[in-house]
Amino acid sequence: MAFEVAYPRIVKGRRPEGHTPRAPRYRLTWDQPTGGFxxxxxxxxxxxxGQADESDFLQAITELLGQVNGPQATEVMRCLDGAGYQNTMVVAYWSTITGFATWQETSGFRSWFDRSGSDGGGLGLWFEPFVSHFDRHETIYSEPHYNVGLANLPGTSIRSMTINGYFGAARDRVVLSAIDPLENLLEVPDPRVTLSHGSVAHVRVALPHNTTLLRSGQFWEDAGPEQRDDYIETMKPKLERGMDHLAQNPTDTGCLSLRMTVNLDDDGQERAETSTVAVFHSLDHLEKWAASHKTHLDIYNHAIKMNRHYGADREVVTWHELFVLQYGAVFEYINCHSQTGMMSYGRDISV
Amino acid sequence: MAFEVAYPRIVKGRRPEGHTPRAPRYRLTWDQPTGGFxxxxxxxxxxxxGQADESDFLQAITELLGQVNGPQATEVMRCLDGAGYQNTMVVAYWSTITGFATWQETSGFRSWFDRSGSDGGGLGLWFEPFVSHFDRHETIYSEPHYNVGLANLPGTSIRSMTINGYFGAARDRVVLSAIDPLENLLEVPDPRVTLSHGSVAHVRVALPHNTTLLRSGQFWEDAGPEQRDDYIETMKPKLERGMDHLAQNPTDTGCLSLRMTVNLDDDGQERAETSTVAVFHSLDHLEKWAASHKTHLDIYNHAIKMNRHYGADREVVTWHELFVLQYGAVFEYINCHSQTGMMSYGRDISV
Structure with missing residues (x-):
C-alpha cells in the first residue's frame, strides 16, 4: 500500500474534465508514510x-557522505557551465529530514566545506541543499523499470498514474497545490551579488518561498541503435535548444539557474544518461515556459511521437522530479565564478 | 467544517487505552484547509x-507590519530577562507562509533591522521568525471563549477535543507525530557565540530540525477577586519556580531560551495576561520536564485542582501553542547581550 495524502481541494485543479491520458506514465510512491526527505x-x-582535483573532491565528499546519518542514495554528474567552467557534483538523497539535518552538523562537512572552499587552490565549491515535505514534490517517469534520483531511495516504488498528459498536470501532482496556489509573489530578482576583491567570496542565497527546483532526466544506456540515434540526432538538439533559451533569458523566463549534467559511472566515464537541474523563481514560471514556448513544445511533441511509435518498446527513459521549496532553503558558494547556480542572487558574507 | 488531516499511524501514540479526559479542553481548528502559517x-x-525608546520601537514595527502582506494578528509584550535587561516585543502571526515571506522582503523590514540594530544608540534588536506546516503544531486552551496567539488569526475556531489529560497528549496532537518521532538527534549545544570586540555583533542562529517552540499563556483579566487571588498567590509562584528551574538549567533541561512576558494594552500598560515563550532543543526535552519534574507537577496539579473546584465557572484561562520547527529556521540578534534568546548558540556574522 502506497502512502497517499489528499487535501480537500480549494484551489481549482488543472485537469480537463473527462481527461484520459493517451500515454501511460508513472510516478514515485512511498511504501510507508513519510513526512519529508x-x-x-x-x-x-x-x-x-583537472582529473586529480575532480577525484580528490569525489573522494572527500564520498568519505563525508559515508559518515553516520549519510544519504541513502547518491549519483555523480558533470557539467560544463555557461562560463566555460567544469563542475563535477554529487547529488545525495536522504529518506528523512532528520537524517540530513543530523548529518550536516555531525559529519564534519561544514568545517571541510568552509576550509576547502577557502584553501582549495583556486577551485570553487558549492552546496545546494534543500528539504521537502511530502506535499511539496511530484515526479513523473516514462517507464516503470528504471530507478533514478529520488527513486533510488529505499522504500519507494514507481507506479502507474493518470494525472498526466495535460498542461498543469505537474502542479496537480503536488499534493499541496490542492489548497495552496504555490505562488512566489516577489519580483524575479536581478543579479545582485557583489564580490569582494582580494578575498575569497562566500555567498549565501536565501531562496524565496515557493522557489521551484526541477531535475529532468534522460536515460538511453539500454537503447538500441535506432532509438539511440533518434535520441542523439533529433531529441537531444531540441532539448539543448530549450535549455539554452532558458539559460540565456533568466529574467524573462524566471529560470535563474540551469545545469545540463551527464552522469558518471564508477570509473568517472560519462554514461548515456543526462539530467538538467534548474531552479525557477516559481512553478508558474516553469509552467508558462512548458505550456507556451516553442522550444518546449518541440521537445514535448517529439517525445509523444516517439512514445506512440514505439509504445511499450520505447528504450529511452525520460523522467523528472520537482520540488516547490518552503521558506528556509539556503544555497552556498565559495570561491565560485559569479554566474554559478543561484549565486548571483545572493549576498557575499565573507566581507 | 474544520480542516483535519490524519496520517496512518506508524509511530506509537501516547494515549492510554480507554483514556477519557477528566477535564474538558479545547484546541484550535482551521475553518479552511491551510498548508501552513x-x-x-x-x-x-x-x-x-526608556519609555521613549520603547515607543519608538513599537511605532517603527507597527508601521512596518502595516505594509502590504503584513500579519493578520499581533500582540505586544514586555519581559525583564535574566540579565536584567528589559525586552519589549511584538509577536505577529501570518495566516500563510507566502504572506510572511513576501512581507519580509518587500516591507523594508530587513534594511530597517540591519540599520537600526547597528545605529540604535546602544539598544539591541532581535528577530525570531519561523514558519510551520499545519502538521507541525498543536494547541490547547482551558476555555473556548478567549482568543489569543494563533487563535487571533481569522479563519480559526476554538473547539473541544479529547486528546488531552495524559502525558504525551501534546505530541499526539501534533499531526506529524503519527509518522515521525520528531527527534533532534544532535547533542544539546553548549553556548558558543564569541562576540567581536569593538563592533556591533550580528548573530545568526540556525535552529536544528525539530527544535520546539512553546508559548504558554495565562489570562486572568476577567477573574473575580477569589480566583484572581488564588492565581496570584498560589499559581503564579509555582509557575515562576518552574520557569526559573528551566531558565537556570538550559543544558540539563534542553530549554535553551525562556522569556516570561506580560501583555501590554494599547496604552503600554501591563494587562492581567502573561505568557512564557520557550525554545526547547526537542519535544522530548519538553516532555521530560513536563512529565517528571516537581516544578511542573506542582503547576499541573494546582491547575487540575482549580478546574475541579470551579468547573465551568473557572475564570482564569490557561493555554499554549507549540511548534516543532522544520530545518531552516533562523533567529537573529543585533547588538544584544549574549544571553538573549537563542543568541549564545549562534554565530557572529558581523566579523
Whole structure:
C-alpha cells in the first residue's frame, strides 16, 4: 500500500474534465508514510577542472557522505557551465529530514566545506541543499523499470498514474497545490551579488518561498541503435535548444539557474544518461515556459511521437522530479565564478 | 467544517487505552484547509529600556507590519530577562507562509533591522521568525471563549477535543507525530557565540530540525477577586519556580531560551495576561520536564485542582501553542547581550 495524502481541494485543479491520458506514465510512491526527505547537490568547479582535483573532491565528499546519518542514495554528474567552467557534483538523497539535518552538523562537512572552499587552490565549491515535505514534490517517469534520483531511495516504488498528459498536470501532482496556489509573489530578482576583491567570496542565497527546483532526466544506456540515434540526432538538439533559451533569458523566463549534467559511472566515464537541474523563481514560471514556448513544445511533441511509435518498446527513459521549496532553503558558494547556480542572487558574507 | 488531516499511524501514540479526559479542553481548528502559517517575534532590548525608546520601537514595527502582506494578528509584550535587561516585543502571526515571506522582503523590514540594530544608540534588536506546516503544531486552551496567539488569526475556531489529560497528549496532537518521532538527534549545544570586540555583533542562529517552540499563556483579566487571588498567590509562584528551574538549567533541561512576558494594552500598560515563550532543543526535552519534574507537577496539579473546584465557572484561562520547527529556521540578534534568546548558540556574522 502506497502512502497517499489528499487535501480537500480549494484551489481549482488543472485537469480537463473527462481527461484520459493517451500515454501511460508513472510516478514515485512511498511504501510507508513519510513526512519529508532531503536532497543536496555538492559541487566543485574549475577552469579547467583537472582529473586529480575532480577525484580528490569525489573522494572527500564520498568519505563525508559515508559518515553516520549519510544519504541513502547518491549519483555523480558533470557539467560544463555557461562560463566555460567544469563542475563535477554529487547529488545525495536522504529518506528523512532528520537524517540530513543530523548529518550536516555531525559529519564534519561544514568545517571541510568552509576550509576547502577557502584553501582549495583556486577551485570553487558549492552546496545546494534543500528539504521537502511530502506535499511539496511530484515526479513523473516514462517507464516503470528504471530507478533514478529520488527513486533510488529505499522504500519507494514507481507506479502507474493518470494525472498526466495535460498542461498543469505537474502542479496537480503536488499534493499541496490542492489548497495552496504555490505562488512566489516577489519580483524575479536581478543579479545582485557583489564580490569582494582580494578575498575569497562566500555567498549565501536565501531562496524565496515557493522557489521551484526541477531535475529532468534522460536515460538511453539500454537503447538500441535506432532509438539511440533518434535520441542523439533529433531529441537531444531540441532539448539543448530549450535549455539554452532558458539559460540565456533568466529574467524573462524566471529560470535563474540551469545545469545540463551527464552522469558518471564508477570509473568517472560519462554514461548515456543526462539530467538538467534548474531552479525557477516559481512553478508558474516553469509552467508558462512548458505550456507556451516553442522550444518546449518541440521537445514535448517529439517525445509523444516517439512514445506512440514505439509504445511499450520505447528504450529511452525520460523522467523528472520537482520540488516547490518552503521558506528556509539556503544555497552556498565559495570561491565560485559569479554566474554559478543561484549565486548571483545572493549576498557575499565573507566581507 | 474544520480542516483535519490524519496520517496512518506508524509511530506509537501516547494515549492510554480507554483514556477519557477528566477535564474538558479545547484546541484550535482551521475553518479552511491551510498548508501552513508563520509567526515572528520582534524585540528591542535595553538596560534600562526608556519609555521613549520603547515607543519608538513599537511605532517603527507597527508601521512596518502595516505594509502590504503584513500579519493578520499581533500582540505586544514586555519581559525583564535574566540579565536584567528589559525586552519589549511584538509577536505577529501570518495566516500563510507566502504572506510572511513576501512581507519580509518587500516591507523594508530587513534594511530597517540591519540599520537600526547597528545605529540604535546602544539598544539591541532581535528577530525570531519561523514558519510551520499545519502538521507541525498543536494547541490547547482551558476555555473556548478567549482568543489569543494563533487563535487571533481569522479563519480559526476554538473547539473541544479529547486528546488531552495524559502525558504525551501534546505530541499526539501534533499531526506529524503519527509518522515521525520528531527527534533532534544532535547533542544539546553548549553556548558558543564569541562576540567581536569593538563592533556591533550580528548573530545568526540556525535552529536544528525539530527544535520546539512553546508559548504558554495565562489570562486572568476577567477573574473575580477569589480566583484572581488564588492565581496570584498560589499559581503564579509555582509557575515562576518552574520557569526559573528551566531558565537556570538550559543544558540539563534542553530549554535553551525562556522569556516570561506580560501583555501590554494599547496604552503600554501591563494587562492581567502573561505568557512564557520557550525554545526547547526537542519535544522530548519538553516532555521530560513536563512529565517528571516537581516544578511542573506542582503547576499541573494546582491547575487540575482549580478546574475541579470551579468547573465551568473557572475564570482564569490557561493555554499554549507549540511548534516543532522544520530545518531552516533562523533567529537573529543585533547588538544584544549574549544571553538573549537563542543568541549564545549562534554565530557572529558581523566579523
Amino acid at each position: 532531503a536532497c543536496a547537490y555538492f559541487g566543485v568547479q574549475g577552469k579547467p577542472l | 508563520a509567526c515572528a517575534y520582534f524585540g528591542v532590548q535595553g538596560k534600562p529600556l
